[in-house]
Amino acid sequence: MSSAREAVQAVEARDAARVARTYARVSFHPRSGRGARLLDAGGRGYWDLLAGIAVSALGHGHPRLRRALREAADGIWHVSNLYYHPAQGLLAERLTRASGLSRAFFCNSGTEANEAALKFARLRNPGRDRIVALEEGFHGRTLGALSVTGHAPYREPFAPLLPGAHFVSPNDVEALEAAVTPSTSAILLEPVMGEAGVVPLDDAFLRAARRAADRTGATLIFDEVQCGLGRTGTLFAFERSSVVPDVVTLAKPLGGGLPLGAVLLAAPFDDLLAPGQHGSTFGGNPLACALGLALLDEIEEARLLSRVSSLGVWLGAKLEALRRRVPAITAVRGCGLMWGIELDREAAPVAGRLLSSGFVVGTARKSVLRLLPPYVVPRSALSLFVRALEDALKEPTRP
């Protein structure tokens, strides 16, 4: 057996013996990368069409991010939120100017951003206990965010959860209007639902959510952890609609690969939040914020939003043409560089076949292949993927 093969087997054996069993890992060992290209431990190349689940928006080893990290690493790494460092305020300024919202709170992950957003909504309307969220929506694994996550198998083993969560079917305006009452604290939704299998919400549904929030005084929270920061072709996914939420949560690509989350808050929260009401030891640390600023600079200077938009239109047409040719594809949904390809079979074996052909793709629920490539992915890689997918779907499925 080659020493490279032995080395990866040792990694898998140690993981199996000592790492908590919360992940069903695939036997894939990426070791280095440039742009949308990954190399595994054996030196084999792959196109990365998943970007670490929407994190590596600029791909791997981006020169601007490497420079920003080197410069930040020469400075102080941690100051705590008791004291000041310049990058946090600069990043808050950039995010609030771009979104039209007023202030930013920084944390380390998507679930923490949603926890904070739910707490802030409670402060706005003390005592209100109802939170309206969507069936099959996903907001994270901590207890509060999990309570409002619409996928029952994630929630049920951990009951009892936060009381008051109420789930409605995505894009069902009537159900939403009926669910939002004067005791509703927050309406929480992903404008493009990721884990649900890439389900874009209709503008009419988002407008109904805005109206319901205005009618009752509930806080409208958009979870843009997966679909935000350029993924759909606009910096914020809400810009694709006519609706401005009260609160936006962000994470995944924000720290350029380091953990960083943010909650963007509309002006009514300015006077609600007081020192001591929420906090984080690591949130908004100097290294992650420096990378966040570099990410935003690159998105702007390299005009990545228009690249993502036009590539998305092109890819959508390619996938739609494939759907018409290949009966195994039952639906194609998405925008920008966020696509779900619904199959008439389980998606995981197909993703495995694509990995063998050199393409890293994700899955969502049982039967959806999910594409979240870096914004720098070459068009030629997407063309090759479409061909490889057609081939993968021709192979008979194993029982």
Ligand SMILES: Cc1ncc(COP(=O)(O)O)c(C=O)c1O
């Ligand atoms: C829409 C959405 N919200 C929240 C989360 C949770 O983020 P994290 O894993 O950083 O806690 C995710 C993660 O996939 C997500 O897709």
